[in-house]
Structure formats: C-alpha cells, structure tokens
Amino acid sequence: MQTNSAEQTEIVIDIKGLYKSFGNNHVLKGVDLQVARGENVVVLGRSGSGKSVLIKIVCGLLTQDKGSVTVLGEDVKNINHKQLEQLRLKVGFSFQLSALYDSMTVKENIAFPLMRNFRELSKSEVNSRVEDVLNSVSLLKSKDQYPAELSGGQKKRIGIARTLVLRPEIMLYDEPTAGLDPISSIEINNLIRDISNQFGVSSIIITHDLVCAKTTGDRLVMMFDGVVQSQGTFDEVFDTEDERIKSFYEYNFI
Amino acid sequence: MVFKSAGYTGDYLPNSILHLACALKFSRLMKMDITDRGEEKIYLSKKIDGFFINIAKTSRFVLNYFVELFRPPYEFPEIARQCYKIGCDSLPLISLTGFIIGIVFTKQSRPSLADFGATSWLPSLIGIAVFKALAPLVTALICAGKVGSSIGAELGAMKVTEQIEAMDVSASRPYKYLVFTRVTACVFMIPLLMLYTSFVAMMGSYINISINEHISLATFIANAFDKINFIDFKGSIIKAVVFGFTISMVACYKGFNTTRGTEGVGKAANAAVVTSMYLIFIEELMIVQILGWFR
Ligand SMILES: Nc1ncnc2c1ncn2[C@@H]1O[C@H](COP(=O)(O)OP(=O)(O)OP(=O)(O)O)[C@@H](O)[C@H]1O
Ligand SMILES: [Mg+2]
Numbered sequence: 335m336q337t338n339s340a341e342q343t344e345i346v347i348d349i350k351g352l353y354k355s356f357g358n359n360h361v362l363k364g365v366d367l368q369v370a371r372g373e374n375v376v377v378l379g380r381s382g383s384g385k386s387v388l389i390k391i392v393c394g395l396l397t398q399d400k401g402s403v404t405v406l407g408e409d410v411k412n413i414n415h416k417q418l419e420q421l422r423l424k425v426g427f428s429f430q431l432s433a434l435y436d437s438m439t440v441k442e443n444i445a446f447p448l449m450r451n452f453r454e455l456s457k458s459e460v461n462s463r464v465e466d467v468l469n470s471v472s473l474l475k476s477k478d479q480y481p482a483e484l485s486g487g488q489k490k491r492i493g494i495a496r497t498l499v500l501r502p503e504i505m506l507y508d509e510p511t512a513g514l515d516p517i518s519s520i521e522i523n524n525l526i527r528d529i530s531n532q533f534g535v536s537s538i539i540i541t542h543d544l545v546c547a548k549t550t551g552d553r554l555v556m557m558f559d560g561v562v563q564s565q566g567t568f569d570e571v572f573d574t575e576d577e578r579i580k581s582f583y584e585y586n587f588i
Numbered sequence: 589m590v591f592k593s594a595g596y597t598g599d600y601l602p603n604s605i606l607h608l609a610c611a612l613k614f615s616r617l618m619k620m621d622i623t624d625r626g627e628e629k630i631y632l633s634k635k636i637d638g639f640f641i642n643i644a645k646t647s648r649f650v651l652n653y654f655v656e657l658f659r660p661p662y663e664f665p666e667i668a669r670q671c672y673k674i675g676c677d678s679l680p681l682i683s684l685t686g687f688i689i690g691i692v693f694t695k696q697s698r699p700s701l702a703d704f705g706a707t708s709w710l711p712s713l714i715g716i717a718v719f720k721a722l723a724p725l726v727t728a729l730i731c732a733g734k735v736g737s738s739i740g741a742e743l744g745a746m747k748v749t750e751q752i753e754a755m756d757v758s759a760s761r762p763y764k765y766l767v768f769t770r771v772t773a774c775v776f777m778i779p780l781l782m783l784y785t786s787f788v789a790m791m792g793s794y795i796n797i798s799i800n801e802h803i804s805l806a807t808f809i810a811n812a813f814d815k816i817n818f819i820d821f822k823g824s825i826i827k828a829v830v831f832g833f834t835i836s837m838v839a840c841y842k843g844f845n846t847t848r849g850t851e852g853v854g855k856a857a858n859a860a861v862v863t864s865m866y867l868i869f870i871e872e873l874m875i876v877q878i879l880g881w882f883r
Contacts, residue, residue, distance in 0.1 A: 390753075393757050394757075395753055395756065395757055419759040419761075420759075422756075422757055422758065422759040423758075423759050425757075426758075427754070427757045427758075429750050429753070429754060430750075431749065431750060433749060433750040433751050433753065433754040434751070434754075435746075435751055435754075435755075436745075436746075436749075436751070446755075446758075446760060447755075447758035447759070447760050450758075450759070450760040450761065450765070451758075451759055451760070453661065496754075496758070497758065500758060
C-alpha cells in the first residue's frame with residue numbers, strides 16, 4: 335500500500351516530544367511519531383525500550399509526563415472521561431499477551447465490548463457481528479471454547495478479533511507475533527495486512543520480528559534509548575552503519 | 589515567603605503552602621478517573637506524597653461506587669450471578685460453623701445458668717448472643733475468608749494478565765462490571781447469609797436444649813425471640829450490610845491494585861482477607877457504640 339503525498343493525508347496519531355518515566359526509570363525521552371490515515375507503522379526496538387509504554391499512552395492507559403499525544407484530533411491526556419471512552423471505541427488495542435477474559439468463552443469475549451457499548455443491538459445482530467469477525471480471523475470453529483483451551487496464536491487472533499468487533503479506525507498491535515511459530519506468524523501478518531486493506535485501518539505495530547515488520551509495515555520506526563533513532567522504509571532503515579541497528583538485523587536473519 | 593526546597597522549611601507559612609499543595613493535589617486526584625494511569629508528579633517527599641496519593645486513590649475507588657449507584661444500566665444479570673457465587677462459596681462452611689456454634693454455645697452456657705437454677709433462660713440468652721453478636725460477626729469473618737479472598741485473587745489475576753486494562757481500553761467500564769456488581773451482590777447477600785447463620789445456630793442450640801431440657805420448638809422460639817426487638821434486628825442487618833460492603837470493597841481494591849505478577853495475586857488475596865478482618869472488628873465496635881446511643 336502506498337501513502338499519498340504528505341500534504342493530502344490526514345494525520346491520525348500525532349506524538350510530539352513524549353517523555354515518560356517511572357520513578358528513576360526514564361523510559362521515553364522525547365519521542366516524535368506521526369501516523370497517517372491508512373498507514374501501517376512498525377515500531378522496532380529492544381526489550382524494555384518502552385514500546386508498550388508508548389502505545390499505552392496513545393490509548394490513554396498511561397499518561398505522559400511531558401509532550402502531547404493527539405489521536406483523531408483529540409488530546410488524549412486532557413479530554414474528559416466520556417470523550418476518552420468515545421475515542422477508545424475507535425482505537426483497538428491488541429495486547430502482548432492477548433488478555434482474553436478467562437471466565438468467558440471466545441464468543442462471549444468478543445461479544446463483551448459490543449454488548450457493553452451498544453446496548454441497543456439485538457441478540458442476533460450481536461451474534462452475526464461476532465461471527466463475522468470470527469470468520470475474518472478464521473476461528474469460527476473455536477467459538478465455544480475457553481481461552482485456556484486455545485494455543486498462543488489462536489489467542490492472539492481472538493484478541494485481535496475482540497478489538498475488530500468495535501470497527502476501530504486505528505489498531506495498536508503489541509507484539510502480534512511474539513512467541514509464535516513461523517507459520518502462525520505469517521497468518522497473523524497476513525491478517526494484519528488484510529485488516530488494513532479491508533477496513534482502511536491505520537495501525538502501529540510493535541514487534542521484534544523483522545519478517546513481521548517487512549510484511550506488515552509501510553514505514554519502520556527504530557527506537558533506542560527512549561527516542562526514535564531512525565525511520566523510513568525497511569531498506570532505508572537497515573541500510574546503515576549504526577552497529578545497534580545492524581546487530582538487530584543480523585540477530586533476526588542469521 | 590518563598591519556599592526554597594520541597595522539604596520541611598521550618599516556617600509556618602511555607603509549610604501551610606505545602607499543605608495546600610497537598611490538598612490541591614488531593615482534590616485533583618479525587619477528580620481523576622479511577623483507573624491508575626501512572627501519573628507521578630512529586631510535590632513533597634515521596635513518602636508524604638505517597639500517603640496522600642493512597643488516601644486519594646482509596647477514597648476515589650470507594651466513592652465511585654456511590655457515583656455508579658446513580659448511573660444506570662446496573663448489570664443485573666452479573667449481580668445475580670455474583671450473588672449466586674457468593675452463596676455457593678460460603679454456604680457449606682457457614683452451615684457447619686453456625687450449627688456447631690449453636691450447640692457449643694448452649695452446652696457451655698448451661699453450667700453457669702444451672703448454678704442459679706436458671707436454665708430456662710438458655711433460649712433467650714442464646715437468642716441474644718447469636719442474633720445480636722455472633723451471627724453478623726461469624727458470617728462476616730467467614731465471608732471475608734471465602735468471598736474476600738476469591739474476589740481478591742480473581743481480580744488480581746485479571747489485573748496482572750491485563751484483562752482489566754483490556755476492558756478499560758475497549759470502553760467496557762471495568763469498575764461497573766467488576767467492582768459495582770460484586771460489591772452490590774455482597775451488600776445484598778451478607779445480610780441474608782447472616783439471617784441464615786442465625787437460623788442454623790438456633791437449630792443447633794435447639795437440638796441440644798431439647799435433649800437436655802425437653803422444651804418444645806414453639807416454646808424455644810418464643811423464648812429465644814422474647815428479648816430481641818426491632819432495633820436489634822435493624823442493628824444486625826446494618827452491621828451485615830456494612831461488613832458486606834467492607835469485605836467486597838477491600839477485596840476489589842486489593843485486586844485492582846495488584847502488581848508484580850502472580851506473586852502479587854497471592855498477596856492481594858491475602859491482604860484482602862487480613863485488611864477486611866481488621867476493619868470488620870473496628871466497625872463492629874463502632875456500630876455497637878453508635879447503636880447504643882439510639883436505645
Ligand atoms: N506500569 C509500570 N510501572 C513501572 N514501570 C513500568 C511500567 N510499565 C513499564 N515499565 C517500565 O518501562 C520500561 C519499558 O517497558 P515496556 O513494557 O514498554 O518495554 P517494551 O519495549 O514493550 O519491551 P518488550 O519488548 O519486552 O515488551 C521497562 O523498564 C519497565 O520496567
Ligand atoms: Mg512490550
């Protein structure tokens with residue numbers, strides 16, 4: 335997919351000078367990042383470099399110490415609770431460890447956000463929407479299973495389905511392929527591609543996995559020491575003399 | 589009147605400014621959303637700040653329940669499910685404990701009454717002891733153990749596996765769904781269980797009395813309830829409601845604030861039980877004191 339020239343595209347996520355620390359642990363030290371509508375941005379970085387913190391700030395699960403985050407025109411930190419809820423309906427968040435509700439079946443998991451937010455929907459409407467998204471992650475057959483009975487890759491897909499059911503405009507994926515075998519990873523990568531092509535969703539994808547980065551990302555962002563070190567297309571980012579970026583590449587492919 | 593450092597300054601005025609800063613922070617924290625979004629701005633020392641933050645966080649968490657009371661929808665199916673679960677969790681233990689307390693208490697009170705030839709007072713003594721003091725307290729303590737620990741562990745596990753965040757981020761209002769329903773169910777169920785405990789304890793006592801004193805059930809009941817009036821009844825119900833609120837609120841709070849992975853889950857469950865037991869005894873004392881003024 336191609337992004338149009340910068341003047342025409344709408345910026346859906348605008349992060350400027352973001353700082354965040356936990357006590358003396360300074361995690362983000364001035365991150366700048368923009369995501370255009372329909373664009374897939376991959377964020378790469380070492381473990382503990384604050385990637386999860388970054389997207390948690392984007393959806394308001396954490397608040398920054400300094401800097402601004404604007405999502406779909408709303409300043410996430412300073413809007414009230416109602417507005418934040420409205421915004422969250424448009425932002426899907428797929429957790430690193432899926433975070434499925436253990437006490438509910440797959441179907442109930444997916445129906446849950448729908449029923450809590452759209453009470454006017456009838457049972458059959460909820461059902462058909464749930465089955466639609468289950469179909470799109472090709473897991474309709476597991477709809478009556480409990481999360482504990484699923485494999486890691488299936489959980490990931492259900493987690494993604496649970497956010498898709500709200501028809502978000504933005505998706506935030508936290509390590510969608512971590513801990514999966516190559517084939518499941520490819521399935522997830524294709525799913526992410528499909529989602530952005532079918533629904534025109536813009537996404538931030540956090541990953542260590544360069545295959546995932548290459549197949550899903552329109553643009554790569556490399557984070558080191560709490561700042562964005564370099565960004566561009568896959569080849570631009572890895573065509574470099576920077577030792578850290580090179581070793582990142584070598585670890586993945588050699 | 590400039591305060592130089594964010595510590596103890598010695599002067600009266602700067603200090604009161606610091607207190608004001610604390611109060612302002614406190615009021616700001618009170619207005620915040622109940623979920624912890626990790627804001628950390630330090631006004632005073634870390635410890636003093638932490639103290640205020642904790643008070644603010646706790647009161648925000650508790651007060652939010654009353655806000656939600658006026659904010660439909662109320663999740664009745666989930667409340668009913670929780671009621672059922674609380675009942676199932678604690679019924680066997682409560683039945684056994686209540687029954688045994690009834691028997692043992694009767695058995696052990698008999699000799700001292702027999703000294704005065706007053707064993708006929710046994711039913712009314714047992715009635716007062718069970719209904720006014722033992723049943724609310726025993727029910728509350730058992731439920732603190734059974735219900736409190738299970739809520740604490742369940743919500744704690746949900747917290748550390750990010751399920752609560754997942755609800756939050758999909759605008760599913762976790763407080764309403766998880767905390768409000770559990771607290772409401774407890775506030776409703778503990779009084780019921782308390783009445784049940786009294787009933788079972790009285791039955792235990794009746795068995796012992798009927799064997800030794802050969803009193804009919806009708807006489808036993810008439811004697812037992814002779815000295816219990818409406819204020820006593822209300823008092824016990826009020827106690828049970830307060831205990832139910834305490835048990836579930838403490839457990840939910842501990843669960844929602846679980847940190848440090850699976851180890852934290854055990855700690856949350858444990859802390860839920862210990863803290864609510866402390867609070868139950870303190871509240872018992874206070875309620876008895878206050879009810880005394882109304883007599
Ligand atoms: N709620 C929190 N409280 C305290 N510290 C935190 C919190 N969340 C994250 N951190 C700290 O922030 C740093 C970055 O964490 P983060 O989870 O963002 O890393 P990451 O880049 O996502 O790593 P990984 O690739 O392993 O998921 C870590 O050092 C962590 O200790
Ligand atoms: Mg992470």
